Amino acid sequence: MVKPLVSLHRYTAPSMPTEHTVRRAWKRVRRRLLGSGGAPVLQQEALERASLACMDALALPPAGLLHRAIDDELREWLRQPSPDRWQRVLVMPPCDQPGVVEAWARAAGHTVLIPPALRAGTPGPDVHTLNEAEDLAALDGSGLVVIPRLEHWFLRHRDGLHRVRRLLAQLAAQERRCLIACNSWAWRYLVKAVGADVLLPRPQTLAPFDAELLKDWFGQHTTDDDGQNVTFRLVSTGEDVLATDKRGALASSHLQQLAARSIGIPWVAGALWRASLRVRTASDGLPERALSATADDVRTVWVADVEDPRIPRHHEDQALLVLQALLLHEALSATDLASVLPANGEADVLPALLAAGFVAQDGQLYRICPAAYPGVRGALQAAGFPLGEM
Amino acid sequence: MAASLDTQQKAAKLIYDLQDIPFNEIGLILGGTWLAIVLTSRLFPYLAERGPSQLRLYLLGAVPIIRMVLMVVAILWVIPMVFNLTFQNFLVISGAMGVAIGFAFKDYVSSLIAGIVAIVERPYRPGDWVRIEGDYGEVRAVGMRAIEICTPDDDIVHIPHDRIWKNNIANSNDGSRTLMCVTSFYVHPAHDAARVRAALRDVALTSAYLEYKRPVLVMLAQTPLGTRYQVKAYPFDLRDQFSFISDITVRGKQAIADAGATEVLAPGSVTA
Numbered sequence: 228m229v230k231p232l233v234s235l236h237r238y239t240a241p242s243m244p245t246e247h248t249v250r251r252a253w254k255r256v257r258r259r260l261l262g263s264g265g266a267p268v269l270q271q272e273a274l275e276r277a278s279l280a281c282m283d284a285l286a287l288p289p290a291g292l293l294h295r296a297i298d299d300e301l302r303e304w305l306r307q308p309s310p311d312r313w314q315r316v317l318v319m320p321p322c323d324q325p326g327v328v329e330a331w332a333r334a335a336g337h338t339v340l341i342p343p344a345l346r347a348g349t350p351g352p353d354v355h356t357l358n359e360a361e362d363l364a365a366l367d368g369s370g371l372v373v374i375p376r377l378e379h380w381f382l383r384h385r386d387g388l389h390r391v392r393r394l395l396a397q398l399a400a401q402e403r404r405c406l407i408a409c410n411s412w413a414w415r416y417l418v419k420a421v422g423a424d425v426l427l428p429r430p431q432t433l434a435p436f437d438a439e440l441l442k443d444w445f446g447q448h449t450t451d452d453d454g455q456n457v458t459f460r461l462v463s464t465g466e467d468v469l470a471t472d473k474r475g476a477l478a479s480s481h482l483q484q485l486a487a488r489s490i491g492i493p494w495v496a497g498a499l500w501r502a503s504l505r506v507r508t509a510s511d512g513l514p515e516r517a518l519s520a521t522a523d524d525v526r527t528v529w530v531a532d533v534e535d536p537r538i539p540r541h542h543e544d545q546a547l548l549v550l551q552a553l554l555l556h557e558a559l560s561a562t563d564l565a566s567v568l569p570a571n572g573e574a575d576v577l578p579a580l581l582a583a584g585f586v587a588q589d590g591q592l593y594r595i596c597p598a599a600y601p602g603v604r605g606a607l608q609a610a611g612f613p614l615g616e617m
Numbered sequence: 618m619a620a621s622l623d624t625q626q627k628a629a630k631l632i633y634d635l636q637d638i639p640f641n642e643i644g645l646i647l648g649g650t651w652l653a654i655v656l657t658s659r660l661f662p663y664l665a666e667r668g669p670s671q672l673r674l675y676l677l678g679a680v681p682i683i684r685m686v687l688m689v690v691a692i693l694w695v696i697p698m699v700f701n702l703t704f705q706n707f708l709v710i711s712g713a714m715g716v717a718i719g720f721a722f723k724d725y726v727s728s729l730i731a732g733i734v735a736i737v738e739r740p741y742r743p744g745d746w747v748r749i750e751g752d753y754g755e756v757r758a759v760g761m762r763a764i765e766i767c768t769p770d771d772d773i774v775h776i777p778h779d780r781i782w783k784n785n786i787a788n789s790n791d792g793s794r795t796l797m798c799v800t801s802f803y804v805h806p807a808h809d810a811a812r813v814r815a816a817l818r819d820v821a822l823t824s825a826y827l828e829y830k831r832p833v834l835v836m837l838a839q840t841p842l843g844t845r846y847q848v849k850a851y852p853f854d855l856r857d858q859f860s861f862i863s864d865i866t867v868r869g870k871q872a873i874a875d876a877g878a879t880e881v882l883a884p885g886s887v888t889a
Contacts, residue, residue: 385819385820385871387823419827419829420822420823548825551825552825569825569826569864569867570864570867609668610854611670611671611853612853613827613830
């Protein structure tokens with residue numbers, strides 16, 4: 228069940244079923260020409276977002292699985308008295324808001340190295356020297372030290388790269404085991420900006436979550452708050468999403484589509500899955516097709532389409548610059564965000580991105596919503612932006 | 618005997634009799650070709666501006682090629698419907714066209730032929746940024762006789778294709794999605810050059826418009842005006858070139874000041 232870590236350059240996101248790709252293209256053309264699609268089993272208007280507290284856990288990474296994958300990979304390395312390399316790099320998918328590696332490190336009792344918050348508009352490169360000296364002193368000693376978010380050690384500002392350069396230089400000279408985790412977008416940037424791949428070669432990443440893994444994960448959350456068994460059915464066809472055929476293969480291609488759409492990132496798939504769950508609002512009888520589909524269900528939760536949010540019109544360029552900056556840094560305050568964007572006098576698009584569902588606010592910090600990541604990545608890719616490693 | 622005479626008369630006839638020329642068919646062919654060309658020249662740029670940026674230059678570049686193919690097909694289709702194409706007639710038509718072109722339409726035909734050569738050799742394509750005789754801009758359209766470029770000041774300049782016979786064509790991106798942007802700074806010679814150079818490199822590396830796959834270079838040279846720094850880097854999309862240069866200029870000036878250097882104010886302000 229638990230897949231090992233894989234080399235970063237061998238990461239291959241699950242592919243979209245060909246049939247679905249063709250269907251989606253046809254649906255788009257048909258909607259543009261005729262303004263409607265095929266008739267679903269239930270109208271989406273008759274459904275509301277399922278308020279099932281037990282399902283909210285799906286918006287979080289499956290920590291147990293991921294921690295076991297990290298344990299399995301590092302166990303041998305941690306046992307060696309003199310390993311062939313002292314540093315291991317784990318490139319994490321974006322939108323890892325809870326911090327899988329940090330949680331793993333704290334649970335295992337390893338030393339965790341976190342930088343003090345970067346300040347925007349720093350007047351010179353030596354402002355952080357005192358704090359850095361204190362921080363980097365933690366690298367001395369024995370045992371595993373974990374840097375859970377390398378993306379927090381730099382700011383894409385003309386004075387924002389000194390700290391990460393010094394950290395990497397010190398790590399390269401250190402004979403102490405160190406696990407460095409870095410968001411895939413930040414890693415791609417740091418490879419360019421500071422040659423991170425030269426100092427920290429052979430990065431690894433989590434194996435992509437495919438349809439089978441999603442089925443196993445979602446299959447653990449099939450009871451509602453009252454303990455009743457839940458059947459997840461597609462609004463469009465009435466199919467049971469988690470049902471398998473005699474050979475144990477998934478009968479529906481929905482999870483394959485979800486795995487492909489989420490680029491194999493478990494918490495993105497989880498957030499999209501959670502956002503797609505609907506329950507009926509109307510108390511009147513079910514339509515005939517829905518009635519026959521749900522005849523044997525104890526409780527039915529409907530799985531609806533989740534559309535990607537739309538970039539604010541007429542402010543596309545600025546919105547994309549903001550989204551890219553947030554992906555690079557994982558989270559930024561409004562002040563730091565302004566310091567990493569071009570001073571072009573454009574209007575602040577953050578409120579529009581918040582309203583559209585691209586960005587979530589957590590205190591002073593803004594970050595990309597996991598459910599919006601496929602849409603954000605697609606928009607950045609279409610505009611030609613350099614993408615993250617996954 | 619009579620049949621042979623009839624054949625000779627037919628062979629000598631250059632153009633078919635009016636009643637034998639299928640005008641409806643010719644009209645349909647020409648109209649259809651015109652419609653296809655108009656649709657292509659509207660639809661492809663429309664898709665190019667709205668589709669993925671990776672496809673933009675391919676879509677724009679396909680327009681003149683498709684137009685040329687459509688026109689060649691239409692001409693080859695229509696000519697046998699109007700002209701009685703024998704070897705003798707071919708020589709007559711060629712001679713007449715040669716005289717007409719030589720005296721009246723030399724420059725026009727030269728541009729048309731250069732346009733065909735330009736489609737094959739591709740010194741410029743729609744979407745490229747070119748400099749021809751001091752005019753710099755984006756190639757908006759490659760027509761039959763001339764290209765249309767849009768300058769950074771939003772002027773539209775039409776340049777006949779026959780310039781490719783005599784003039785140098787500087788193409789900044791040559792079909793790729795990015796181009797090198799050069800941002801220059803002139804600094805008073807009394808400064809820590811290594812520090813300024815490193816600071817300017819970081820300025821380019823931290824630009825939001827930076828293309829990661831291309832190199833970032835900072836070159837410096839002593840000039841009579843002062844020390845000239847040139848930051849050479851690539852934006853991820855060539856349409857961002859001016860935003861990219863502006864961004865590097867704004868932050869580069871701050872970096873130079875923070876590094877304790879002073880930009881040169883005007884020629885002659887640096888003492889030799």
